[in-house]
Amino acid sequence: MREIFDAELQQIGEGLVEMSRLVESAITRAGAALLDGEHQLAQDVIASDHDIDRLEKELDERCVHLLAQQAPVATDLRIVISALRISATLERMGDLARHVAEVARGRYPAPAVPPSARETFVGMHEAAALVARRTTELLATRDIALAVEIEQGDDALDQLHQDTFAATLSPDWTGTAQETVDVTLLGRYYERFGDHGVSVARRITFLVTGDFGVEHPSAVDS
Numbered sequence: 001m002r003e004i005f006d007a008e009l010q011q012i013g014e015g016l017v018e019m020s021r022l023v024e025s026a027i028t029r030a031g032a033a034l035l036d037g038e039h040q041l042a043q044d045v046i047a048s049d050h051d052i053d054r055l056e057k058e059l060d061e062r063c064v065h066l067l068a069q070q071a072p073v074a075t076d077l078r079i080v081i082s083a084l085r086i087s088a089t090l091e092r093m094g095d096l097a098r099h100v101a102e103v104a105r106g107r108y109p110a111p112a113v114p115p116s117a118r119e120t121f122v123g124m125h126e127a128a129a130l131v132a133r134r135t136t137e138l139l140a141t142r143d144i145a146l147a148v149e150i151e152q153g154d155d156a157l158d159q160l161h162q163d164t165f166a167a168t169l170s171p172d173w174t175g176t177a178q179e180t181v182d183v184t185l186l187g188r189y190y191e192r193f194g195d196h197g198v199s200v201a202r203r204i205t206f207l208v209t210g211d212f213g214v215e216h217p218s219a220v221d222s
Helices: 002-036 039-070 074-107 115-141 145-168 177-209
Strands: none
Touching: 002 039, 002 074, 002 115, 002 177, 039 074, 074 177, 115 145, 115 177, 145 177
16 A cells, blocks of 8 residues: 555655756746747747646645545645645646737737836746746755755846836836836736745645744745
């Protein structure tokens, strides 16, 4: 029975890695669509969000089955509950990537990001891609040194998010009302993406070390 249980846990872990890889692809392609005005790429990201949703449902069903059939306790229970939380967090990260792609698609053929804000969103794209890449690596390896890089990527996104406010509230801002709304929303989408990456990092850190770190991840989830 223990061998079966361990095999199920391994499959859940592999499913989380697969889900994270899809999220990584989604945010990377969404950023490219946003910056380069690629309508079809944005559409592909939006369509592929269904794959992330499907994986979350499958993983949740596996976890619920384990809870019902195996009644895990102690460390095993923490692993299963953490998997449920992480799958939900990854699903939300996929949604945020889809939101970025939807903005890009909605403004086509005009650019969604005005030239004055382009540098900020190039930085956001790079920081979010780093968070996504490191999240996938962390789930695959449980190397908690990667959690530090995820936190650093989130710090960069937080600063860039503040830069969007500074830009749109500046007397020099010449963007239209639509551009102001888009920049505000896009900044928020990227900032939240980083927060969710930190949530995954802190949950994995807890599983490995028993320590949530600076802050309990539920504070990020909320």
